Amino acid sequence: KNQVEQSPQSLIILEGKNCTLQCNYTVSPFSNLRWYKQDTGRGPVSLTIMTFSENTKSNGRYTATLDADTKQSSLHITASQLSDSASYICVVSDRGSTLGRLYFGRGTQLTVWP
Amino acid sequence: EADIYQTPRYLVIGTGKKITLECSQTMGHDKMYWYQQDPGMELHLIHYSYGVNSTEKGDLSSESTVSRIRTEHFPLTLESARPSHTSQYLCASSELDSRSYEQYFGPGTRLTVT
Numbered sequence: 001k002n003q004v005e006q007s008p009q010s011l012i013i014l015e016g017k018n019c020t021l022q023c024n025y026t027v028s029p030f031s032n033l034r035w036y037k038q039d040t041g042r043g044p045v046s047l048t049i050m051t052f053s054e055n056t057k058s059n060g061r062y063t064a065t066l067d068a069d070t071k072q073s074s075l076h077i078t079a080s081q082l083s084d085s086a087s088y089i090c091v092v093s094d095r096g097s098t099l100g101r102l103y104f105g106r107g108t109q110l111t112v113w114p
Numbered sequence: 115e116a117d118i119y120q121t122p123r124y125l126v127i128g129t130g131k132k133i134t135l136e137c138s139q140t141m142g143h144d145k146m147y148w149y150q151q152d153p154g155m156e157l158h159l160i161h162y163s164y165g166v167n168s169t170e171k172g173d174l175s176s177e178s179t180v181s182r183i184r185t186e187h188f189p190l191t192l193e194s195a196r197p198s199h200t201s202q203y204l205c206a207s208s209e210l211d212s213r214s215y216e217q218y219f220g221p222g223t224r225l226t227v228t
Contacts (some may be wrong), residue, residue, distance in 0.1 A: 004156075034216070043118075043204050043219030044157075089157075102217070104156040 002027040006090050006105035014113050017080055021108045023073040023090030031095035035064050035075045038087045038107065047075070047088075080112045117141050120205050120220035127195055128228055135190045135223045137205030146188040147217065149204040150174060157204065163188060164210075195227045 004025045013019050025033070032051045036044035048057050050066040050073065057064050061084075063076045077084055087107040094101050118139040127133055139146070144165045149157040149172075159172030163182040177199070178192050188207075192199055204222045209215040 009154075041123075041224070042221050043206070045219070046216045049216070102159070104158075106154060106156045109154075 002092075002094065002101075002103050004090055004092050004103045004105040006088075006108050008108060009106070010109040010111070012111045012113060013080055015080060015082060018076065018078050019080060019110065021075045021077075021088050021090075021110070023075070023105055025071050025073070025090070025092045025103070027071075027092040027094050027103050029095050030068065030071075031093040033064075033066055033073050033093070034091045035062070035073075036089040036091055038089055040086070044089055044091075077110075080110075082112050082114060085110060085112045118205065118207055118218050118220040120203075120223050122223060123221060124224045124226075126226045126228065129194075129196055131195050133192050133195055133225070135203055135205075135225070137188045137190070137220055138186050139188075139207045139218070139220075140186060141207060141218065142185065143207035143218075144185065144210050145208045146182065147206040147208075148172070148178075148180060148188070148190050149206065150176065151202045151204055151222075161190065195225075197227045200225060200227050 007022045034049045035047045038044040048059050048064040061078045066073045087109050089107040090105040092103045121136045146163045148161040151157045158174035160174050160176040161180040163169050169180050178190050180190050202222050205220040206217040208217045
């Protein structure tokens with residue numbers, strides 16, 4: 001069964017600290033993996049996309065990694081800011097269907113305290 | 115920010131009422147989607163459309179219906195709302211191949227049925 005599991009479920013850190021969010025997936029055949037940021041009461045916004053051949057990709061203070069062999073990804077946030085408080089969702093796409101089926105994790109709820 | 119809009123943002127309505135959630139996008143995307151999201155849970159696909167006059171049911175069974183008469187418009191209708199329909203509804207759109215292209219999400223409609 002194609003699944004996406006994220007950990008931790010929630011995380012509280014102090015402003016300025018770093019953190020790492022984890023994503024494990026069983027989706028096959030794999031197409032790509034995206035990390036989305038969802039602010040409270042808003043729709044998700046894409047942060048990064050990782051394809052099979054990519055190991056690391058950065059977007060400002062966000063750095064995503066992908067290990068396609070172990071089917072694991074992480075999102076590292078550097079020097080956290082209050083505005084980083086949001087839910088971070090791991091989304092994996094398969095390439096076995098014409099729709100380009102997306103599998104969503106439940107998200108990690110990150111809270112940054114001043 | 116993506117040019118995809120949803121109205122209303124919040125709706126509180128009594129059981130048995132008919133409601134229509136509006137979604138429109140100005141990006142000219144052919145593919146559009148409706149997702150249902152409960153707090154702390156993953157997004158579930160309930161409807162999608164490849165283009166005008168195309169509508170398909172998603173993975174999560176839903177009593178709602180959709181229509182796609184115009185490319186930019188993808189409304190969702192509940193003929194008789196029930197408390198079990200209380201949830202957040204997110205609309206999204208993408209270029210034809212969502213495996214390669216990002217899905218852009220609207221801000222969502224928070225529906226409460228009393």
